[in-house]
Amino acid sequence: MKSPKGRELITRVITAPGDDAGLFLTNLRVRGWMDHETLAKHRADLVMVALLGDRHGRAAVDYSVNPALGFPDATGPEGSTQPVSHVLPAWDCIAGNMAVTALLAAERHRLRTGQGQEVLFSLKDAAAAMLGNLGIIGEVCVNGTDRPKYGNALYGGYGQDFICADGARVMVIGLTDRQWRGLLKATGTQDAMAQLEARLGESLSDEGARFRHRAAITDLLSPFFARHSVDAFAKEFDSKGVTWSQFRSFAQAVHEDPDLSPENPMFHMIEQPGIGTYPTPASPLDFSRIARQAPVAAPKLGADTEEVLADVAGLTAGEIASLFDDGTVTGPRGDKFFVNAAE
């Protein structure tokens, strides 16, 4: 990428002709030879989507964006003062999906008008927008409150974790009215809850009331779970439409949950050469008119070099050979796999 010949090649691949080409998604810094203006000299209708770190062009990663927005401060056991960063790189996952939206929207515009364009956004802006979308900015500005840690309680409705007789931990949800009534019925706590409502002088049919009185509700539900092992109520909870789940570790989830195995048509057993064979997901989206593509093993870094140079850049066999000879490009490299990273 540092040699003029390498840059020329990359430009040729990015700006290749065709309706399904000229679509460039990157998280590199888009300056100089790789900016939209320069690339568009080679294909005027180029669509380019660039994901930056923050709007100032500084680098940022999921683990630096997240603490800046306040989530670790609101995560963890009630009463604790230690911030807890979540393990899921959620902002990467969200921004990655937004990049696809940007690409599809810009391609839609190109198809209708013939115009290409550049779409810029940043990991931090994606997160900041979500902070607003979730109502958290409004909550701070209007209520003047700073949300404390609520442990594993669902915020704004009823949802709580319980330890069962067999030591397993479950999460039960009473967010919607249907879920709330189903939970009381399945645990036989309707009468006890009606007595609580009488004591409080307040109906728990309002989700906000359920959140405020969650400790009292939890006290009434706890004995049911302390008396039963998960097996004793799992089927009944499912048949009665209770929204619930069991806390599992990653390994327990992979080994015990059929939804994470090839029993789920989304998963296929795929051999990743040099690593092993394990359930690998296809897209979660199931289109009725387009067969879901099965996942394939990740290619080695450089595995597609020749094919791309021939089919996309349109080079001859002789030209390709000389690029290999002078070291401008390389073929598959030992143990390096191509891995997509959102940062």
Place this chain on the structure above:
Amino acid sequence: MKSPKGRELITRVITAPGDDAGLFLTNLRVRGWMDHETLAKHRADLVMVALLGDRHGRAAVDYSVNPALGFPDATGPEGSTQPVSHVLPAWDCIAGNMAVTALLAAERHRLRTGQGQEVLFSLKDAAAAMLGNLGIIGEVCVNGTDRPKYGNALYGGYGQDFICADGARVMVIGLTDRQWRGLLKATGTQDAMAQLEARLGESLSDEGARFRHRAAITDLLSPFFARHSVDAFAKEFDSKGVTWSQFRSFAQAVHEDPDLSPENPMFHMIEQPGIGTYPTPASPLDFSRIARQAPVAAPKLGADTEEVLADVAGLTAGEIASLFDDGTVTGPRGDKFFVNAAE
């Protein structure tokens, strides 16, 4: 929605003619009169995207999906055995973005072929696919390990939180080679780190080595932060390209970070009637050919009823009046706002 007249109206709105119509995104159960087959009798090329709870059609919410997959078990202070659910409804945010991708992809197919279709997916499958995409399923199956809690450490590279002289907490990142070298330079720990490498007999230029030896690295970096307040190094860290951030609460973030204020062109001060005025985000995506739409106040539930009935369903003023009269539809209702929920 329970009256035949109501259902007929909804069908008419969903299946209205035009290139920009006939696009239906829902998280309702799509059975009976609202399934794709029935609706497609009114518009054959209908595109419909339905987000379910799980693939079996059971209800699920972010807070029930997340424990089932193992994230709370791997989140929280090192050595703790308490699962910690994260506060961000990450799976809702991810699935919501996937729904947009599905809609745009299906509309793209329709534009090229004239065919409509149904796209089904579930919140749990979206999360399960991400578990695979992140390599966690492979990690369990190949290494046979169950990832323990690593506190606020960045997994697989170097990233750690530090308490500064002024009591503030910062996160610093040494994930890429450039970030790692920048961090050592800015903290003046190059020599100390070279001595650590000599003692270990191992180079820390490999990110995996940095993760394994993170405790020793943290020991060498801690004195710098213990000696300095954030103000003392913030500008230098930024100018030297260190990837870092400060832990803030939601309120601190909103009050202190200009990226969450109208200084950021993504945010506008919007008055939400009956609630207040606060920074509200536009889309984080900035298209060069399409001006970014400013955010607007959320409409009251029912505020657009008349307009939709006239412009989309094509009803006359008389027909609309009679629908209001017989209670099939209602206008704006007191304090109920229309809120999009991914579950």
